[in-house]
Amino acid sequence: MAKTYHFIVIGGGIVGLATIREILRRRKGASALLIEKEAGLGQHQTGHNSGVIHAGIYYKPGSLKAELCKRGAALTKEFCLEKDIAFQTPGKLVVATNSLEVERLEKLHGNAAENHIEVQALDAAGLKRLEPNITGLGALRVPSSGIVDYGRICAAMAEEVRENGGVISLNQRVDAIHEHAGHVAVTAGAETVSAGHLIACAGLQSDRLAKLAGMKIDHRIIPFRGEYYDIAPARSSLVEHMIYPVPDPDLPFLGIHLTPTIDGGLTVGPNAVLGLSREGYARLPGNMRDIADYLGFPGFWHVARKNWRSGLSEFRNSLSKRRYLDECRKYCPSLTLDDLRPREAGIRAQAVLNDGTLLHDFLFLQTERMLHVCNAPSPAATSAMPIAEMIVDRLSA
Structure with missing residues (x-):
């Protein structure tokens, strides 16, 4: 029985x-x-x-995601204190490196205000004072963002x-x-x-x-492979904050970011390239069942047609370590190829509807x-x- x-x-x-x-x-x-x-x-x-313990500045004010993230950050920190789990709150800097990103940064600032999340707007000089190795036209500092x-x-x-x-x-x-x-x-x-x-x-x-x-x-789950690098230990103190680019609001990914880790390291990533397996973390080989699953799904082709340019760019960054480095150097120009050390990738489950809608x-x-x-x-x-x-x-x- x-x-x-x-x-x-x-x-x-x-x-x-x-x-x-x-x-x-x-x-x-x-x-x-x-x-x-x-x-x-x-x-x-x-x-x-x-x-990362996210603060919730990216999400539409009053939305379920915004409310859950803000409450989740508080509960996560409380749980860590209760269970004696190490966490830190170095804060996050969202860095704008061109005029379009400056406009998007202003919208993020508005989101943060409506979501009652403390932020500090920085100009280029203020950013440089706070993080001498980071370059940008401006930034938002989110002091409550944490790592665990x-x-x-x-x-x-x-x-x-x-x-x-x-x-x-x-x-x-x-x-x-x-x-x-x-x-x-x-x-x-x-x-x-x-x-x-x-x-x-x-x-x-x-x-x-x-x-x-x-x-x-x-809908179907389409896997997106996020590739990370560890920064060489000698340069793990390169930044004190988490350093994020300004995300594209049309995509569900936050972009390649520098993140201190709770064990004293520093990572960079992830990109977002179409995965060849739902649970295979090596680049190759792929899983034929997983590939056939999304190739036979109409929603995948709608996404591919709409986002082929960004998808191709991510694929090139995946194949070329130098192109990947160039993405990082937009806000951290002192990074070199020798600074990037191999680290296991991650895979994100992205739900996509039949009509190609990326579920956020x-x-x-x-x-x-x-x-x-x-x-x-x-x-x-x-x-x-x-x-x-x-x-x-x-x-x-």
């Missing part, structure tokens, strides 16, 4: 962990199981990002889940999901378990899990007993705890 739980969560990234943690915090005495196909937790998007190791946060969440009676099952790939009148049955390998409610937080595999569960979807916001699919988180956009790591609150609220509605 299948073992039965009140709740099953699929996905051991930070959103899945935050969700099962929130369930156990609210539903005292509830039984809950988290299923993860990898041998460890936070192995994909959670473990392959810049480690999200892997450590995941480990602390997992420990709390187990202490509160939750079960975490690793190395379990889900093969089947069937919703019945009174429960949902999940088969992983030779074992079938059931629960009153299922929550899928599957990130790069979220669309496939939804289809496996019989959900009708009109959340996408949930829900039935009576299932909730699938089909898109949890950046900054999902920063916002994981309030996202979990929202998920549990939906289960209670």
Whole structure:
């Protein structure tokens, strides 16, 4: 007979962990199981990002993303203090290097004001005084932006889940999901378990899990590979703040940025190039199933037609370390090729609709007993705890 739980969560990234943690915090005495196909937790998007605690200046005032990010930043820092996890708040500088970016910077300043986020506008001289190795026409300083190791946060969440009676099952790939009148049955390998409610937080595999569960979807996850470099240790003190370019508002990526790490290093990245695999972090080989999946999806071709110029530029930056360096040198001209050391890439799950719309916001699919988180956009790591609150609220509605 299948073992039965009140709740099953699929996905051991930070959103899945935050969700099962929130369930156990609210539903005292509830039984809950988290299923993860990898041998460890936070192995994909959670473990392959810049480690930034975002403040939320990029997001439309009053939007869900803005609210979740601001609350998430506060909750993340509180959690770190509670669990004795190291974090720092060096602050962020968003640097404009041309006249168009200066205009966009002014809009970001307005966003920050409406979102009640403290910022400081700097002219070129003020930027140079604050960061002598950075050049730009102006910048916004966001003092509350922080850095952390999200892997450590995941480990602390997992420990709390187990202490509160939750079960975490690793190395379990889900093969089947069937919703019945009174429960949902999940088969992983030779074992079938059931629960009153299922929550899928599957990130790069979220669309496939939804289809496996019989959900009708009109989107696909398209992987974008983000390539990083470590800055040579001798130059790790090059900057004190995080240094970001001004993002293109039409694209869901923030651009190549310099980021101090919590262990004293300095990284640069990521770019955003079409991935050849959802979960393969080496440049080659690709995964033919993943490639065929997006090549056969109409939305991919709509995106390709609209964004081929930026896509081609990113592809060239991927192939040429010097071109990648040139992007960095727009705001940090003293960087050299020798400063860039290899670092493992990351892969972002970008949800795209059939008509080619790049989803910038959340996408949930829900039935009576299932909730699938089909898109949890950046900054999902920063916002994981309030996202979990929202998920549990939906289960209670």
